[in-house]
Amino acid sequence: MLGVLLLVFSLVALAHAELCRPDAQNAFKVRLSIKTALGDNAYAWDASEEYLFKAMVAFAMRRYSNKETTQISNVLLCNMTERVSFWFVVTDSSKNVTTVPGSEVEAAIRMNRNRINSAFLLTDNTLQFLKISSTLSPPIEPTVPVWLIVFSVVLCLVGAGILFLVLSGIRQRRKNNNESAENGDLEDKCDTPVTTENGIPCDILDLKTGRINGVYTADDERFTPL
Amino acid sequence: MEKSRPLWDNPLQFVFACISYAVGLGNVWRFPYLCQMYGGGGFLIPYIIMLIVEGMPLLFLELAVGQHMRQGSIGAWKIISPYLSGVGIASVVVSFFLSMYYNVINAWAFWYLFHSFQDPLPWASCPLNSNHTGYDEECEKTSSTQYFWYRKTLNISPSIEENGNIQWEQAVCLILAWLLVYLCILRGTESTGKVVYVTASLPYFVLIIYLIRGLTLHGAVNGLIYMFRPKIEQLANPKTWINAATQIFFSLGLGFGSLIAFASYNEPNNNCERHAIIISLINSSTSIFASIVTFSIYGFKATFNYENCISKAILLLTNYFDLEEGALTADNLDSMKDYLTSTYPNEYAALLPQIKNCSLEAELDTAVQGTGLAFIVYSEAIKNMEVSQLYSVLYFIMLLMLGIGSMLGNTAAILTPLTDSKFISTHLSKEMISGIVCFINCIVGLVFTMEAGNYWFDIFNDYAATLSLLLIVLVETIAVCYVYGLKRFEKDLHLMIGHKLNWYWKIMWAFASPVLIISLFVFYLTDYIRTGTLQYQAWDATQGQLVTKDYPSYALAVIGLLVAASTMCIPLGAFIIFIMKRLKRNVSTLE
Numbered sequence: 001m002l003g004v005l006l007l008v009f010s011l012v013a014l015a016h017a018e019l020c021r022p023d024a025q026n027a028f029k030v031r032l033s034i035k036t037a038l039g040d041n042a043y044a045w046d047a048s049e050e051y052l053f054k055a056m057v058a059f060a061m062r063r064y065s066n067k068e069t070t071q072i073s074n075v076l077l078c079n080m081t082e083r084v085s086f087w088f089v090v091t092d093s094s095k096n097v098t099t100v101p102g103s104e105v106e107a108a109i110r111m112n113r114n115r116i117n118s119a120f121l122l123t124d125n126t127l128q129f130l131k132i133s134s135t136l137s138p139p140i141e142p143t144v145p146v147w148l149i150v151f152s153v154v155l156c157l158v159g160a161g162i163l164f165l166v167l168s169g170i171r172q173r174r175k176n177n178n179e180s181a182e183n184g185d186l187e188d189k190c191d192t193p194v195t196t197e198n199g200i201p202c203d204i205l206d207l208k209t210g211r212i213n214g215v216y217t218a219d220d221e222r223f224t225p226l
Numbered sequence: 227m228e229k230s231r232p233l234w235d236n237p238l239q240f241v242f243a244c245i246s247y248a249v250g251l252g253n254v255w256r257f258p259y260l261c262q263m264y265g266g267g268g269f270l271i272p273y274i275i276m277l278i279v280e281g282m283p284l285l286f287l288e289l290a291v292g293q294h295m296r297q298g299s300i301g302a303w304k305i306i307s308p309y310l311s312g313v314g315i316a317s318v319v320v321s322f323f324l325s326m327y328y329n330v331i332n333a334w335a336f337w338y339l340f341h342s343f344q345d346p347l348p349w350a351s352c353p354l355n356s357n358h359t360g361y362d363e364e365c366e367k368t369s370s371t372q373y374f375w376y377r378k379t380l381n382i383s384p385s386i387e388e389n390g391n392i393q394w395e396q397a398v399c400l401i402l403a404w405l406l407v408y409l410c411i412l413r414g415t416e417s418t419g420k421v422v423y424v425t426a427s428l429p430y431f432v433l434i435i436y437l438i439r440g441l442t443l444h445g446a447v448n449g450l451i452y453m454f455r456p457k458i459e460q461l462a463n464p465k466t467w468i469n470a471a472t473q474i475f476f477s478l479g480l481g482f483g484s485l486i487a488f489a490s491y492n493e494p495n496n497n498c499e500r501h502a503i504i505i506s507l508i509n510s511s512t513s514i515f516a517s518i519v520t521f522s523i524y525g526f527k528a529t530f531n532y533e534n535c536i537s538k539a540i541l542l543l544t545n546y547f548d549l550e551e552g553a554l555t556a557d558n559l560d561s562m563k564d565y566l567t568s569t570y571p572n573e574y575a576a577l578l579p580q581i582k583n584c585s586l587e588a589e590l591d592t593a594v595q596g597t598g599l600a601f602i603v604y605s606e607a608i609k610n611m612e613v614s615q616l617y618s619v620l621y622f623i624m625l626l627m628l629g630i631g632s633m634l635g636n637t638a639a640i641l642t643p644l645t646d647s648k649f650i651s652t653h654l655s656k657e658m659i660s661g662i663v664c665f666i667n668c669i670v671g672l673v674f675t676m677e678a679g680n681y682w683f684d685i686f687n688d689y690a691a692t693l694s695l696l697l698i699v700l701v702e703t704i705a706v707c708y709v710y711g712l713k714r715f716e717k718d719l720h721l722m723i724g725h726k727l728n729w730y731w732k733i734m735w736a737f738a739s740p741v742l743i744i745s746l747f748v749f750y751l752t753d754y755i756r757t758g759t760l761q762y763q764a765w766d767a768t769q770g771q772l773v774t775k776d777y778p779s780y781a782l783a784v785i786g787l788l789v790a791a792s793t794m795c796i797p798l799g800a801f802i803i804f805i806m807k808r809l810k811r812n813v814s815t816l817e
Contacts, residue, residue, distance in 0.1 A: 035551040081548035133359045147340035151402065154336075158405045165412050166657055173655075 019099055020078040020089045026102040028109075029130040031085040037126035045084045049120075050077055053088075056116045057109070061090060061100070064108035069093055106132050231296060232415045234491050239419040241501055243488050244289075246426035247635030248509045250628050251331060251600065252477050258453075258517035258524075259595030260469050265460030266453050270514070272461065272470035277510050280742050281474040283734035284699060286502035287706060288480060292489030293498050294718050298642030299483030302490070303702075306710045308807075312799015313701050314643065317483035319792045320694050321639035324482065325667050327686040328636060329407065330674040332629040333399040334601065335622050337379055340399075342618035349374035350609040367770025371606040379601070382765045383677040387778055390677025397675045404668040407633050411641065411660050415491050418634055425631035430512075432624035433519055439617065440522035449525020452590045453517070468749055471742060477509060481695040481702070484635035487642035497723050499731075520599070527607045528589035535584035546577055596687075597680075600625060637663065684762060685777075689785045693750055694792035700743045701796055707736045760785065 020027060030053075035042045043049070054075040061070040074093055080086045090100040109116065109132055117127055124134040234240045261269045295302035300314030341348050352365035352373060360366070365373040376382050383390045410421040440446055460466050479485065489498060533556070540554045547566060554562050567574045594603050608618045637660070644659050645651050651659075674683050706715055712735065716727045754760075760782065763772040777785070 031545065033551060082550040082553075083544065083548040084551070085545075085548055135358050136354050136360070138354055138358060146344050147337070150340045150343055151336075151398070154340075155402055155405070158402065158409055161409045162405065162412065165409070165417070169413065169655075169657055 019091060019097070020076040020087060022079055022087050024087070024089060024099075026099040026105065027087045027089045028102070028105065028132065029085060029087050031083065031128045031130065032120070032122065033126040033128075034084060034120075034122070037122050050080075052119060053077070056112075056119050057088065057090060057105075060108040060112040060116065061105070063112055064104065102131075110135070232491060233493060234415055234419055237492075237496055237501070239415075239422060240488060240492055240496070241504065242426040243418065243422040243634070244485065244501070244505045245508055246422045246631030247484055247488070248478050248505060249426070249429065249512045250477075250479075250632035251625065252473075253509070253513040254516045254520070254625075254628065255597075255599045256595055257473060257477070257513040258520040259593055259599065260473055261517050262453060262521075262593045264463070264466040264469055265457040266455050268456035268458050268461055269466065269470065272467045273474065273510070276467075276470045276474045276742075277506060279734065279738055280471055281478055281506045281510070282503055283731055283739050284475075284480050284703070285478050285485065285506050286499055286731060287703065287735060288485040289489040289498040289502050290715075290719055290722070291702075291706065292486035293492045293494070293496060294722060295486075296490050296494070298490060298644075298646045299486045299639065300643040301646050302486055303705070306705055308803050309800040310701070310705050310709070311803060312796040313698060313705065314483065315799055316694065316698050316792045316795035317481060317486075318640055318643055319795055320691050320698070321482045321484065321636050322667075323686060323690040323788060323792070325633065325636040325640065326670050327674060327683055327690070328629070329403045329633055329667065330396075330400060330671055330679070330683060331597070332403040332406075332626060332633065333396060333675070334379060334597070335625040335629060336399045336402060337396065338601065338605065339619065339622035339626065342615055342622060345615060347605075347609050347614055347618060348378070349605050350614070364767050364770055369606065371602050371609065372770075374605070375597075375601050376765050377767075380680050381677050382680055384766060385764050385775055386678050386681040386762065386781055388678060392672055393675050393677070393679075396679075397672055400671050400675055401668060404664050404671070406630065407637060408660060408664045410630065410634055411637050411664075412657055414641075414645070414656055418638065422631065422634065425627045425634070428627045429624045429631075432620050433512075433515060435620060436519045436617075437515070437522075439611070440519050440526070443522060443526040443611070445529025446522035446525045448529055448586060449521040449523070449590065450518070452525065453521040468746065471746055473513075474510075475699070475743075475746070476691075476695070477513065478506060479632070479635060481698040482636065482691075483639035483643070487638040488635070490642060495722060495724065499719075499723050523604060523607045524590065526610075527603060528586060528592075530607075530610055531589050532584055532586045535582060539581050539584065542577070542580060546573070681762060681764070681781075685781060685785055686788070690788045690792075693747070693789050696743055696747045696750065697793050697796065700740060700747065703735060703740050703743070707740075712736060 018024075022029070032045065034045065051072070054072045054077065057075045058070045058072050061074075062068055070090065071093060074091045075088060076091060077086050077088045090105050092098050092100050109129055113124065113134060117123055120127055124136075234243070291302055291306075295305050297305065298314070299317040300311060303310040303314040349371045352361040352370045354360070355362050362373070364377060368376075379396070381390070381393050409417075411418055489496075492498070536556050536559065540556070540559060543549070543562070543566065544551065544554055547570065604621060605618070608614050608621060611617050640663055641660055644663070645656055654662075673679060676682075706712075712732060716732070719727050760777050761774050762777060764775045765771075766773045
């Protein structure tokens, strides 16, 4: 009796060893980078963590197929390394000693990737399923691109500035025209020739009003008033 | 009838305007490159020598001419000798070419500025490919910052022959840039004088902030040591001296007519000698200051990439050999590599091609200049800083201020002769002339927003102003010294600045500067002739890097046209005046 049991046991173990080995059919390699992800809060990888992993894979298979047939014992892990990397297969409990097709496992893991990641406090980069490519989430794009908003603001400011300057320039010129028209043509005629003194225009020397020569003003009293 | 000439409100506005014009993008993106290529700290020796021998005298000459003649470039040279009106026209033509392509840089600065308000920055990561399983192919081959520049900003085509469509985003930014320039020059010196307070001083605030931030970055010291370690042997290389002379020459913006235009709005007794010395000193010290900032940024970026490279190598080895996490560190990497080679020789040999040798020197050696430095290298460094949005906004506002400051000078060089001309100013108001000039430049500038636009930009950048300016300044110096007469000019200056001219200036103007410019001119010509066909760098999207290609014949024709259009004005102008005088003499002798 004991001998038969031993034989069966060893056969099962052998079969399992056959099913789960590196590069086996329908086997996937998993790599965890716990220290990279969590730093000081990193947990140690031990048998309990392995149990959790088996449970998560079983959960993923159940969710995917909507059957409640996959058990934790169906998930086999092997070739554990210090890196924390290992291979796993999912066996089919209904059929004898066969593995679930890789495509099903891949689809199941893909569907529940977020749940698996968060169970281990890891991300797609730090919990890697080597043959299963993860769907990267696209960045959130707002409905109106941000740059257009800022652009419109600056455009409106510059446009308003130009309009203001142009309009004030036109208004000032119109005022100048009106003033010179009011002052009459005589002043216009007087203003046209540029008075220069020694080659320098008078308006720079501020000589529009003429210069009073102090020698003559004092002699006003010499003349007898009429 | 003749209105008094508009003046600067005070001499400070004039100094700020000249600084704002001279301190431009070249100080930020060309000088650090030259420093790195030609001897590090040792490059300062030829740079300062050229500044004293070439920069200050020529700057003083242009400011003095403008202030004395009180006219834009065309009028000023006409007064010196009627045969030299071609020189003024050549200056205006060169300024016109420059303003056509220069504002595109401001458009790019606007584009990056508007995109800096996002979190995360759009050039921080690659976009996803179509089925969301990985990153975009082109972005994977190159880096995300290069991808953002070449694909998202320029949408560059593989060669200059394939023109592509006008990129509406760039076109819109270009229109905004021109509207901003129009706003600043609308009222002439009245508005320009106030704007230059901002455009001259704001870049310095940002540079100081970046200096403090840059020096405190991890790895900045590596860049600074690398830059300032003098390689004295480079002093024997003639290219070092030529590049120092060229950099001083173009950095001050001589020959465009902008300095003449700015000085023409001065009071007649303004001390332009002191201002010339101040402006050239500030320009050069800004270059050195900007290169300190640039090299601390370089050091940060190189150290970051080096450490990334090491981490990638560690990850690769850890994953391949299933070693414990943290077993390999940067320190024990080499010893562990030897251990692995001895323990697993076959596997290691298989892995060897994938492991890149990481070298800090190699990262620092990648010297970049021009738009590559400003938009790729800096944005790469910024994306790795904390609060990157703030630094990005500050940086691109600084680029914008530098660019707008230079544009103000360029447009002043075009507008001052136009508004001085009695024929034009009686028919059109100042605002209309500015508007028309801006509009024409904007329409032509749309060429640079096409997919091949960057290649045309490089053509204009490399060839529109280089040879012509050398010739213009040479003719200017010879004209003032020998045609107008150095003694006569000395007397005019004595009247203006109030004291006798120092002998140093006279020697520089009469002998040293013309000799220097002639040698630069000869060097450029021989360089062009020796290289034979001209080539350009084209972006290859499939490889994710730049490749060298030959210019097609019509591009070469455009280059020839650019150079000829400005240089031919000088002899043509003299010739036309000669013919006109002959005709007038014939007419008067007939009567």
